[in-house]
Amino acid sequence: MAQKDTAQENTASAETAKLVLQNIGHAWLGRTVFEHFDLVLGKGEVVALVGPSGCGKTTILQIAAGLVDPRKGRVHRHYRRHAVVFQEPRLLPWMTTRDNIAYGLKVGGTPKNSRHAIAEARALEVGLDHDDLDKYPVQLSGGMRQRAAVARALAVEPDVIFFDEPFTAVDVGLRRVLQDLVISAARRAHFSALFVTHDLAEAVRVAHRLIVLSAHDGRIIDQRIIEGEPGARDNRSIFDTVEGWSHEPLFAELFDADRRVSA
Ligand SMILES: Nc1ncnc2c1ncn2[C@@H]1O[C@H](COP(=O)(O)OP(=O)(O)OP(=O)(O)O)[C@@H](O)[C@H]1O
Ligand SMILES: [Mg+2]
Known part of the structure; x- marks a missing residue:
């Protein structure tokens, strides 16, 4: 889906959002990680955050969860736990x-x-x-x-769960089981989630929406609604979506960086 449509959807959901990150900027030891990060997490929405290693995913999640104070910007939390x-x-x-x-x-x-x-x-x-x-x-x-x-x-x-690459260290078969578990728990308990992952197939399986960060400055370089509902997508459609996206220049940076890491 085009970025513009997604942006419109974000604006529309801002009133009922569980979490809003507004113009967040952060630097570690004087080195800027990102400058203008915005996110609206809707009720019951699962947003996957992908991007090359070191681009700032964990930092965003820590700021969203209140574990780290951002250098600038505001975090609005409209939830209890x-x-x-x-x-x-x-x-x-x-x-x-x-x-x-x-x-x-x-x-x-x-x-x-x-x-x-x-x-x-x-x-x-x-x-x-x-x-x-x-x-x-x-x-x-x-x-x-x-x-x-x-x-x-x-x-x-919880009303919101922050996942930071939760299943990276488990083997592929179990990873699938745990992903399905998160999907069914989210359906049952209606929590919202921010789900950091390196695995595009995992993002496409568990999330409603995908945010892609740039390697260099933690900028959002794209976001798109993932077709269908988590839990209702079959393996074939997940594979086809990932396969289709992996040929797009947008994801080249992500895949190239990961290939360099695993080489
Ligand atoms: N506590 C910290 N102190 C100093 N620098 C930090 C700290 N945490 C992260 N950084 C730096 O901030 C940048 C972003 O790190 P972050 O952990 O957010 O990346 P990431 O996208 O989660 O990477 P990965 O995919 O490898 O987990 C990196 O350059 C990292 O070295
Ligand atoms: Mg990280």
């Missing part, structure tokens, strides 16, 4: 899976019985077993830890 899922699971090693998943609820003051019941429900939802709840992170596989990290995010019933 958010959660973050990082590339690595970041579970607390001295806590069981149950307590890790329930951690945010404990901090929020949810009584033990309720938070354990919620943790258990979320654990089963992400494909963990009852037996896994009493295990410590060291006793879980990498994939199970990442499932627990997703369950921990879902447990607090």
Whole structure:
């Protein structure tokens, strides 16, 4: 879809948006990462953010989540709660899976019985077993830890979830399972999400809209609505979309940069 149409849609949704980033600029150690970043995240909308390594995706996500103060611009959050899922699971090693998943609820003051019941429900939802709840992170596989990290995010019933390359470190088959899990959880719980990824197929699978950042200055070089609904797109259409896009000059920078990294 043309950039203009998408821009119009953004403006239209600004009133009901969950998150608005307005003219955000940031620099680390005096080096500018980006100067004028704007984003409107609608209710129930999943926006994928792609761009070459080092272009500023994590920085944007950290600013959006309030983990980093931007050097300029404003962040408007119209929601109660958010959660973050990082590339690595970041579970607390001295806590069981149950307590890790329930951690945010404990901090929020949810009584033990309720938070354990919620943790258990979320654990089963992400494909963990009852037996896994009493295990410590060291006793879980990498994939199970990442499932627990997703369950921990879902447990607090967030309105917005920030995903920073959450499935990059898991193998391809499980990645697909976890993507589908996020899609079905988003449908059930109606959260909005900002989903950083290097994987265009992942973006096309999970998101409603794609934002592409430039390698050099974190500028938005394109954004487009992804046809169909997440969860309703079949593998063939996802493959065809990615295949079609990968021949566009716009994505050359992205693919070339990734090829250089993996070479
Ligand atoms: N805490 C920090 N202190 C100093 N510089 C930082 C910090 N975090 C990021 N940077 C720099 O800011 C730039 C953007 O980094 P960022 O992590 O946002 O990129 P990214 O797009 O997420 O990359 P990747 O795809 O590799 O995760 C890089 O040049 C990086 O070195
Ligand atoms: Mg990053």
